[in-house]
Amino acid sequence: MDAGERRKERIDRGIKVRSDSLYALMSWRELAYLSVPRLVFIVGMLLLPLILPDMYWQRVVSIVCIYALLALSFDFLAHFAGLVSLGGAFFVGTGGYLAAVLNTSFGLPPLVTIPLATLFGAAICTLLLLPCLPLKGVYFAIVSLMYPLFSMRLIEALDILGGTDGIIGIDSFPNPWIEQYTVIGVMLFFLFAARRLVNMDIGLVFRGIKDNDQAIRASGMNITHYKAMAVFIASAMGAMGGACLVHIYMWSGISQFALDFSILPIAATVIGGGGTLVGPVLGCLILVPISELLRDFGTLRIVFYSLILVGFIVFRSEGIMVYGQRKYHQFERWTRI
Amino acid sequence: MNPEPILKVRDVSKAFGGIMALSRVSFDVFKGEVLGIIGPNGSGKTTLVNCITGFIKKSSGQVLFHGKDISRRPAHRIADMGVARTFQVMRPYYSLPAYKNLVIPLFSPRAKRTGGWRGGGKLGDRNTVGIDILEEIGFERDSFVPYKMASNLPTGYLKRLELARCLALNPEVIFCDEIFSGLSMSEISSMVPLIERLQMDGITLVMIEHRLRELFRVADRVMVLNFGEKLMEGSAEEIMANEEVKRAYFGSENIEELVGNVSG
Numbered sequence: 202m203d204a205g206e207r208r209k210e211r212i213d214r215g216i217k218v219r220s221d222s223l224y225a226l227m228s229w230r231e232l233a234y235l236s237v238p239r240l241v242f243i244v245g246m247l248l249l250p251l252i253l254p255d256m257y258w259q260r261v262v263s264i265v266c267i268y269a270l271l272a273l274s275f276d277f278l279a280h281f282a283g284l285v286s287l288g289g290a291f292f293v294g295t296g297g298y299l300a301a302v303l304n305t306s307f308g309l310p311p312l313v314t315i316p317l318a319t320l321f322g323a324a325i326c327t328l329l330l331l332p333c334l335p336l337k338g339v340y341f342a343i344v345s346l347m348y349p350l351f352s353m354r355l356i357e358a359l360d361i362l363g364g365t366d367g368i369i370g371i372d373s374f375p376n377p378w379i380e381q382y383t384v385i386g387v388m389l390f391f392l393f394a395a396r397r398l399v400n401m402d403i404g405l406v407f408r409g410i411k412d413n414d415q416a417i418r419a420s421g422m423n424i425t426h427y428k429a430m431a432v433f434i435a436s437a438m439g440a441m442g443g444a445c446l447v448h449i450y451m452w453s454g455i456s457q458f459a460l461d462f463s464i465l466p467i468a469a470t471v472i473g474g475g476g477t478l479v480g481p482v483l484g485c486l487i488l489v490p491i492s493e494l495l496r497d498f499g500t501l502r503i504v505f506y507s508l509i510l511v512g513f514i515v516f517r518s519e520g521i522m523v524y525g526q527r528k529y530h531q532f533e534r535w536t537r538i
Numbered sequence: 539m540n541p542e543p544i545l546k547v548r549d550v551s552k553a554f555g556g557i558m559a560l561s562r563v564s565f566d567v568f569k570g571e572v573l574g575i576i577g578p579n580g581s582g583k584t585t586l587v588n589c590i591t592g593f594i595k596k597s598s599g600q601v602l603f604h605g606k607d608i609s610r611r612p613a614h615r616i617a618d619m620g621v622a623r624t625f626q627v628m629r630p631y632y633s634l635p636a637y638k639n640l641v642i643p644l645f646s647p648r649a650k651r652t653g654g655w656r657g658g659g660k661l662g663d664r665n666t667v668g669i670d671i672l673e674e675i676g677f678e679r680d681s682f683v684p685y686k687m688a689s690n691l692p693t694g695y696l697k698r699l700e701l702a703r704c705l706a707l708n709p710e711v712i713f714c715d716e717i718f719s720g721l722s723m724s725e726i727s728s729m730v731p732l733i734e735r736l737q738m739d740g741i742t743l744v745m746i747e748h749r750l751r752e753l754f755r756v757a758d759r760v761m762v763l764n765f766g767e768k769l770m771e772g773s774a775e776e777i778m779a780n781e782e783v784k785r786a787y788f789g790s791e792n793i794e795e796l797v798g799n800v801s802g
Contacts (some may be wrong), residue, residue: 421707
């Protein structure tokens with residue numbers, strides 16, 4: 202069969218078209234079409250701690266959620282505000298150290314330090330990144346990478362905030378169930394809030410900055426103002442992840458500024474599908490447990506890990522979520538030209 | 539015509555390194571008029587618009603809008619005051635449908651304040667207002683065109699979308715940077731009444747054009763730039779009669795051939 206005569210065409214499923222409009226509210230099938238994937242995901246996440254056999258894997262779920270927050274933060278900034286940030290570790294570190302100080306020096310309980318660290322951490326990150334906001338693309342990426350490295354060296358050299366030993370004696374969550382459901386709840390909240398936000402009118406402005414910032418200026422809007430807002434939202438997610446992390450490990454150290462927190466979320470975004478917001482979360486659900494399973498292989502771990510990443514990039518470069526959405530919404534058939 | 543100009547440009551100069559892109563350009567724009575700016579390629583027309591609207595910093599000179607000096611204000615402040623512009627290279631938000639392209643400017647402080655074009659001071663639902671503006675400007679309301687992705691729209695619609703993006707701000711002055719270029723004759727013929735309608739709405743237009751025949755139909759006055767300097771300004775007839783303009787711009791004597799018969 203020669204390729205010139207036939208081609209594959211993709212057509213939206215009827216139910217997808219129907220459920221796009223108001224009619225969706227009139228039939229349970231269209232309603233189910235819209236809500237079942239979301240429900241499966243939400244219920245699945247909530248059941249995960251109950252299904253998993255031991256503490257170890259329950260802890261892994263918490264870590265997955267924290268990485269998922271970071272991946273969400275990266276995806277939001279990169280695909281909806283046009284700022285490719287390698288500074289995820291900076292958000293984590295700032296939130297983590299803030300929570301640690303609030304807890305050890307002021308004696309505030311975890312459920313108070315986490316929201317405070319989120320708000321003030323985001324404010325600090327936004328203020329410090331403010332001078333870099335006029336930069337675009339790879340230049341912003343490079344400068345944002347400098348922030349976690351700089352913070353790490355600063356703490357090391359000045360021996361502040363516990364220096365290389367870090368801050369110890371941080372309270373844990375009252376019990377493992379609260380820990381689990383706090384991080385899962387926070388992750389789900391930020392995921393659906395971000396999805397809602399990017400489709401609101403202000404979300405369109407963020408996307409407009411990515412598409413064409415000059416037209417935003419020509420429309421009488423200050424792009425730096427909106428970029429700062431986007432950075433605040435993204436760094437709030439990162440800082441919250443960091444604050445949860447120090448209470449889980451009961452320790453805050455310079456490894457919070459380690460580049461793992463910048464790089465793994467990007468890998469997860471690539472695997473899950475950038476610009477979908479759910480994709481990066483799914484990417485973390487795959488990558489973090491794989492990385493745990495591969496611990497048995499010792500140093501070979503990184504080789505297997507890289508192979509899996511390369512496999513995803515070569516065979517599913519669009520990302521799992523984009524592929525999944527296409528299969529769900531459209532069918533394919535061969536047509537004769 | 540109103541004797542007090544809405545926009546005064548005084549001695550605006552711009553140097554890119556050693557090259558003088560603009561040297562001491564001065565002109566006035568009066569309320570409600572259509573001013574054409576013409577000039578050979580590289581004569582500084584787009585640079586002039588960029589300088590006035592704040593997209594690049596001028597080396598020297600002054601721009602007064604309603605008597606207020608706007609020379610040092612950033613681009614978004616100038617747009618917020620009511621000086622809108624289109625871009626020569628069309629810049630829609632490609633990943634959004636046409637009407638959502640207008641939701642963005644309708645979200646701006648100025649649109650919220652003024653209600654958008656013909657909004658009467660009150661801004662309704664942004665999606666509806668966006669589609670209303672698109673309809674006014676030639677997108678067929680009952681077709682799929684306003685809902686199409688901007689990346690799938692043909693050039694003619696994109697040029698209109700550029701203009702619509704300005705109109706969403708309810709501007710006083712619009713700088714149109716070559717909105718006729720790349721359009722077919724019939725598309726331009728349908729744009730001309732649109733320009734006239736905007737003028738009737740009291741919007742002042744400054745049009746940079748290479749399509750002289752069409753420009754001369756709508757422009758009240760025309761200014762000629764050459765090598766960054768203002769050569770002259772006057773009515774279409776005066777411009778065509780001027781020997782210096784002929785030499786600089788057309789390089790030949792057959793200006794009538796290029797422009798056609800304006801009165802006809």
